[in-house]
Amino acid sequence: MKKFLGIALGVLTAIGGFVDIGDLVTNAQVGARFGLSLGWVVLFGVLGICVFAEMSGRVAAVSRRATFDLVRERLGPRMALVNLVGSLGVTLLTFIAEIGGVALALMLVTSVNHVLVVPFIGLLVWAVLWRARFSVLENVLGLLGLCLVVFTVALWQLGPDWGSLSHQLATVDKPVDESWTTFAYYSVALFGAAMTPYEVFFFSSGGVEDGWSAKDIPLMRANVFIGFPLGGLLSLSIAGAAWVVLGPAGVMVGTLGQVGLPVAVALGKIGLAVAIVGFVAATFGAACETGLSVGYSIAQFRGWQWGKFVRPEKAARFHVVLLLSTLLAVGVLLSTVDPIMVTEISVVFSAVALPLTYFPILVVANDPDYMGQHANGRLANVMGSIYLVAVFLAALAAIPLMVITKMGTL
Amino acid sequence: MNIARLAAGLLVLVLGSGCVPATPSSSEWAGQASRALDSVAGEVATARIVLREHREDDLLAKVAVVMLADSEEAIGKTSDDITTTQRPPGHTRQYDKVTAEIDQASSLVTEVRTAVVAGDEAALPALDSKLRREEQDLSDLAGALR
Numbered sequence: 001m002k003k004f005l006g007i008a009l010g011v012l013t014a015i016g017g018f019v020d021i022g023d024l025v026t027n028a029q030v031g032a033r034f035g036l037s038l039g040w041v042v043l044f045g046v047l048g049i050c051v052f053a054e055m056s057g058r059v060a061a062v063s064r065r066a067t068f069d070l071v072r073e074r075l076g077p078r079m080a081l082v083n084l085v086g087s088l089g090v091t092l093l094t095f096i097a098e099i100g101g102v103a104l105a106l107m108l109v110t111s112v113n114h115v116l117v118v119p120f121i122g123l124l125v126w127a128v129l130w131r132a133r134f135s136v137l138e139n140v141l142g143l144l145g146l147c148l149v150v151f152t153v154a155l156w157q158l159g160p161d162w163g164s165l166s167h168q169l170a171t172v173d174k175p176v177d178e179s180w181t182t183f184a185y186y187s188v189a190l191f192g193a194a195m196t197p198y199e200v201f202f203f204s205s206g207g208v209e210d211g212w213s214a215k216d217i218p219l220m221r222a223n224v225f226i227g228f229p230l231g232g233l234l235s236l237s238i239a240g241a242a243w244v245v246l247g248p249a250g251v252m253v254g255t256l257g258q259v260g261l262p263v264a265v266a267l268g269k270i271g272l273a274v275a276i277v278g279f280v281a282a283t284f285g286a287a288c289e290t291g292l293s294v295g296y297s298i299a300q301f302r303g304w305q306w307g308k309f310v311r312p313e314k315a316a317r318f319h320v321v322l323l324l325s326t327l328l329a330v331g332v333l334l335s336t337v338d339p340i341m342v343t344e345i346s347v348v349f350s351a352v353a354l355p356l357t358y359f360p361i362l363v364v365a366n367d368p369d370y371m372g373q374h375a376n377g378r379l380a381n382v383m384g385s386i387y388l389v390a391v392f393l394a395a396l397a398a399i400p401l402m403v404i405t406k407m408g409t410l
Numbered sequence: 411m412n413i414a415r416l417a418a419g420l421l422v423l424v425l426g427s428g429c430v431p432a433t434p435s436s437s438e439w440a441g442q443a444s445r446a447l448d449s450v451a452g453e454v455a456t457a458r459i460v461l462r463e464h465r466e467d468d469l470l471a472k473v474a475v476v477m478l479a480d481s482e483e484a485i486g487k488t489s490d491d492i493t494t495t496q497r498p499p500g501h502t503r504q505y506d507k508v509t510a511e512i513d514q515a516s517s518l519v520t521e522v523r524t525a526v527v528a529g530d531e532a533a534l535p536a537l538d539s540k541l542r543r544e545e546q547d548l549s550d551l552a553g554a555l556r
Contacts, residue, residue: 111472249455250448250549254484257477258456265459268468276470409445 014227015234019148020286021101022094022193022347023235024279025340028259029408030186031239032246033178036168039236041187045194046232048387050224052358055365055380056200057220060207062374067204068300071360074367079360084301086356088294091198093346095290096329099125100339101283104256105276115336122330125287129295129322134209134308141285147278152237154266154275158244165240185401185408188394189344192351194232195391198293200361205296209309214374241266254340294325344407351398354391362388433496440555443508446492447552450515451545453481453488457519458541464526465534478523485516504555511551515544 030038056067063070072080102121103114110117128137174183203224212220241262242253253259256279264272292308299306299318306318333339362384368375376384404410434442457478464474489512497505518540525533 108473108476109470111476245459246456249452249459249545251452251455251459252449255477255480257473257480260473261456261459261463261477264463264468264473268466269470272468272470272473409449 011223011227011230014142014223015146015230018228018231019145019234019238019282020094020196021097021283021339021343022196022350024101024238024256024259024282025253025343026186026189026193026347027235027238028242028246029253030190031242032251032253032258034168034174034183034186035243035247036165036236036240037172037174038183038187038190039169039239040172041190042194042232042235042239044390045191046229046235047383048191048390049195049199050228051380051383051387052195052200052361053203053228054221054224055376055384056204056361057207057212057224058217058374059361059365059371060204061212061217061220062214062372063370064208064213066208066296066300067201067361067364068297069303070364070370072301072303074364074370075360080301083356083360084297086353087197087201088297090196090346090350090353091201091290091293091297092325092328093342093349094196094198095287095294095325096332097339097343097346098283098287098290099329100333100337100342101256102280102287103333104339105279105283108257108260108276108279114339115334118330118333121284121287122326125284125291126323126326128288129291129308129326130312130319134206137285137288137308138206141281141288144281145278145285147274148234148238148282150263150267150271150274150278151234151241154263154271155237155241155244157266158241158262160240160244165243169236179405179410181401182405182408182410184397185405188351188398188401189347189408191390191394192349192354192398193347194235195354195358196347196350197353197357198290200357201293201296202289205292205300205307209307211309217374256340291322291325291329295319295322348398348402348407351391351394353395355388355395358384358391359388433498436498436501439495439498439501440504442495443492443504444552444555446488447508447511447548447555449488450485450512451548451552453484454515454519454541454545454548457481457522458538458545461522461526461534461538461541465531465538474526475523478519478526482516482519482523485512485519488512489516507551508555511548515548518544 027042059070060066068080068084071083075083099118099121100114103117106112106117106121107114174180207216207220238259242259245262245265246253246258251258260272260275260279263275295318296306298321299315302317304317305315307315312319332342362376362381364370365376365384366381460469460474460477460481463469489509492512493509518537522537522541525537
């Protein structure tokens with residue numbers, strides 16, 4: 001019974017923790033313009049994140065060491081530095097976007113300008129990273145993030161033409177008034193949002209924090225292969241609800257309020273309130289995860305003591321990085337930069353950094369010196385290789401498509 | 411020496427071209443204007459849905475105001491973008507029409523936000539009709555430019 005509850009809790013937090021500001025905004029933008037025509041990208045991206053999260057989780061469980069730690073040892077400091085710079089840049093950008101997302105969600109209910117709220121959110125994020133236990137952070141925010149299931153309920157309540165939505169999902173096509181280049185741009189953005197690099201760093205480092213061993217591999221796999229796909233279903237629900245309510249009106253989603261509007265239309269005040277709780281939990285949870293990921297990646301690269309399982313004074317440099325990155329994020333947001341724009345940029349640059357993140361994981365997961373009998377099998381390698389080709393293509397196309405389509409505005 | 415002169419010439423050219431606002435071609439300008447109108451029509455549509463939900467008491471107290479203010483801000487940005495773009499020769503009438511329509515949309519969304527904040531329920535049905543008409547006018551003008 002206890003084991004079953006453990007699995008259930010892990011799966012539920014994986015669902016709730018899957019969606020972040022990038023998923024919220026990108027899925028609503030794409031849904032309003034393309035319906036579920038790009039749903040296959042979400043499904044493809046979810047399978048990809050499952051493949052690499054399973055690999056990095058297995059690496060953590062077997063070696064009891066996190067990704068960056070092994071990348072530096074296995075591939076050398078130069079390759080590890082390239083890996084660090086690419087992933088760190090995107091994770092920092094995502095961290096900024098997530099804190100901005102919390103501020104925007106709070107602005108919806110308080111009407112206080114998001115810039116004024118940002119310093120308090122930064123302080124709260126830092127306090128949680130400093131004081132809260134890892135399990136509390138993971139479970140409470142993950143479970144509250146489940147409030148986003150309200151989008152699935154809203155889609156059901158809106159009573160869409162399910163045949164038309166299924167057809168959109170099953171065929172690679174676009175609405176007549178959209179161009180193929182814009183279609184390609186949003187495909188890359190959705191792929192980047194689904195496979196954000198910080199997710200694997202957080203997952204593998206979290207595994208070390210939780211003290212996973214080889215016997216925890218089945219539990220870890222249940223979290224990944226049940227929780228993440230159900231999280232992907234939330235993404236599709238956001239897109240579907242946006243298509244039904246905002247698509248016919250030609251709304252181009254540019255604010256968090258517009259993301260939540262379909263829920264208000266379908267379920268009224270209570271539904272909207274639940275959605276806003278979900279926004280806050282999802283973005284605050286992701287802010288903590290990305291903040292920790294910044295600290296994890298630098299500390300693991302430099303070989304410092306890291307993690308929340310050790311007392312802060314024993315991991316002083318790790319906590320200094322957390323503090324400085326929080327200050328940096330708050331500073332950037334105080335410059336009045338639009339958090340939604342930061343989010344849009346972060347998902348595209350996430351696509352650019354994907355090969356730097358995932359190639360080393362594939363190498364380490366194949367190394368029998370670290371992995372022993374748990375090294376990648378044929379299926380994991382075939383899937384990993386297919387996804388490496390996909391992430392290379394996405395990385396190459398991301399910036400040219402961003403320029404050509406003027407960030408999807410054409 | 412020749413290379414230095416060439417480099418200096420290129421630098422002057424680059425700096426010079428950077429100082430003069432680029433003039434888009436007719437088709438580029440028309441494309442930009444129609445996209446701006448589509449974007450504004452989307453914001454007017456958002457305001458209409460927000461107003462409808464507000465009247466049906468489906469929105470939390472502050473959400474309607476925040477969303478209407480967001481729409482105003484977005485329209486303002488679009489307006490700035492299109493008015494600061496150098497219009498090509500011979501497009502003065504179209505330019506005036508586009509900017510006037512966007513200004514009208516902006517004023518209308520401001521009017522809606524003011525009425526919602528003031529709790530002027532009696533004014534809301536008429537504003538709903540105005541928003542519908544404005545949305546249609548913006549879409550028609552955008553279609554004519556494509």
